[in-house]
Amino acid sequence: MIYVFFGIIIVAIVLAMIRLILGPTTPDRVVALDTLTTISTALLVLLGLFFERFIYIDVALIYAVLGFVGVLTVARYFEGGL
Amino acid sequence: MSKFIFSFIVYFAFWVAFTSTLRTDEVLAGAIVALLMSWLTGQHFSETGMKNLSPRKLWYAFLYLFVFLWEMLKANVDVARRVIMPKIPINPGIVEVPTKLQSNIAKLALANSITLTPGTLTVDIIDDKLYIHWIDVRTEEPEEAFRQISGVFEKYIKEIFE
Amino acid sequence: METVLNIIGYTLTSVGVVFLFFGALGILRMPDVYNRMQAGTKATTLGAFGTILGVGFINPEWFFKTAIIAAFILISNPISSHALARGSHKIGIKLWQKKDIDHYARAEATLQEQEGDGE
Numbered sequence: 001m002i003y004v005f006f007g008i009i010i011v012a013i014v015l016a017m018i019r020l021i022l023g024p025t026t027p028d029r030v031v032a033l034d035t036l037t038t039i040s041t042a043l044l045v046l047l048g049l050f051f052e053r054f055i056y057i058d059v060a061l062i063y064a065v066l067g068f069v070g071v072l073t074v075a076r077y078f079e080g081g082l
Numbered sequence: 083m084s085k086f087i088f089s090f091i092v093y094f095a096f097w098v099a100f101t102s103t104l105r106t107d108e109v110l111a112g113a114i115v116a117l118l119m120s121w122l123t124g125q126h127f128s129e130t131g132m133k134n135l136s137p138r139k140l141w142y143a144f145l146y147l148f149v150f151l152w153e154m155l156k157a158n159v160d161v162a163r164r165v166i167m168p169k170i171p172i173n174p175g176i177v178e179v180p181t182k183l184q185s186n187i188a189k190l191a192l193a194n195s196i197t198l199t200p201g202t203l204t205v206d207i208i209d210d211k212l213y214i215h216w217i218d219v220r221t222e223e224p225e226e227a228f229r230q231i232s233g234v235f236e237k238y239i240k241e242i243f244e
Numbered sequence: 245m246e247t248v249l250n251i252i253g254y255t256l257t258s259v260g261v262v263f264l265f266f267g268a269l270g271i272l273r274m275p276d277v278y279n280r281m282q283a284g285t286k287a288t289t290l291g292a293f294g295t296i297l298g299v300g301f302i303n304p305e306w307f308f309k310t311a312i313i314a315a316f317i318l319i320s321n322p323i324s325s326h327a328l329a330r331g332s333h334k335i336g337i338k339l340w341q342k343k344d345i346d347h348y349a350r351a352e353a354t355l356q357e358q359e360g361d362g363e
Contacts, residue, residue: 001254005258005261005295008262008264008265009264009265011265012264012268013268015265015268015271016268019271019272025332027331027335027337028280031271031277031284031325031328032284034321034324034328035267035284038264038317038321039267039288039292041292041317042261042264042291042296045295045296045299045310045313046295048299049302054306057309057310057313060313061309061312061313061316064313064317064320065316065320068320068323071324071327072327074328074331075331076327076331077331078328078331078332079330079331080334
């Protein structure tokens, strides 16, 4: 069951990657990156379940926070406030 | 004082949730840290203090959770439909929607709720007007748009945050 | 009891993973930035929410922590997409549209005029 989840998530990551490479504008890429962050957070939690390691949950939490701050920083940069 | 107690309760609840145990030493350490943090930051943590935990507000928050999750599920089915069948005609635009909410936190909750419901995305809030990107614009009238987009949420959010 | 929790958990996780996939597909297929943002934010938010909470149900000792991560994603994802939408509007990315419906541009223009008068 859990291998199916991993398969679907990998396909999703590849799709978002294609958008990340294609662009065509910078906001497109940042949106793709934001999506990738969210998907990776879910993937980390699933990996925690798979390896039965509690520490992966902490990593997922910090990753979610850092990804959020990163996207906010880029958005601020677009507005010229940085 | 009520702000201090409220922030202490929130911090302590977070500590217990993070450590996920009820061992005496963990709980004791959490209580000390929460006490210290609420002494340092409690005055700025909230604007209304213990009023936030009144049973009436908690009950509305509980109801709102279900309303919100249901709307979010509908939104996602809608998105999935549009993604699978790109031929569905779309007519995007940014419309103006008025709101009667006053406090910042209430506006934030409203904007977040709107973003997660079918076909709408909050772009900006200027004073008491929300600017919403709508994937399929049905009306340009602010009042009518208010009824269709944010009417459901606003009365719950008013009860919870104001 | 354990089987019930497992069934709930695996159902939630499956739904979540499927919506994560739809989110990524939406990012690829929608016509412009704002529509991509809509698909991306909504679908991945519910997707991550379902997946993470589902893991919490499968492994009940982790429930509170996973609930915190899920709640954080629920709050932070709309905020970041809102900030991005505003930013891309500010740098002048146009909407993909047939008719010209953009009340925000008008409001922004009047706001800038007022600021100009104030100075």
